Amino acid sequence: AQSVTQLDSQVPVFEEAPVELRCNYSSSVSVYLFWYVQYPNQGLQLLLKYLSGSTLVKGINGFEAEFNKSQTSFHLRKPSVHISDTAEYFCAVSAVSGGYNKLIFGAGTRLAVHP
């Protein structure tokens, strides 16, 4: 079974500052890794995903994440945030093997960008 831990429930940051949202996972098998963003009263939008290859993954809206297998982490970063980045961010994993596996989500991190 897989599990995801998002270490910060809330991250306040000033506009144009850098931000890192932390995600650690646990799994006995290889996993694919995802970050989703959810704006208030909206659905889940994929920011980026790691399937294989380069451990640095670039996504939409200037976000990137780095897969670190030894530390079982997949932290999300943005060098300069905007007010519009205020949202809930979810890290998620799915098992590589076994075919069509469900996504397991972390508890989410609320990013609050202040002017």
Place this chain on the structure above:
Amino acid sequence: AAGVIQSPRHLIKEKRETATLKCYPIPRHDTVYWYQQGPGQDPQFLISFYEKMQSDKGSIPDRFSAQQFSDYHSELNMSSLELGDSALYFCASSEKNYGYTFGSGTRLTVV
């Protein structure tokens, strides 16, 4: 590009009533997943279907049932609704397990 379509977007039901939520996956996606997201919570997996057969089951109450039809759309049926069933219900479809796309969700309010 086509997305995952969920209907209705909003639904208000009274306790003990029945609700049916529909999901239309992306064409050629053969797996559908249902998730429940309570207020301030992360999405919790309910059930999934691969090629119209149930492929996995999560913490879905016995009062809930789901199926996937021959045209690949899926329905989540919820009976004897309780106040605690009020949540956002997401459907996602995927091509294998690395191409998940979520619908906009159905917000169910039980009063």
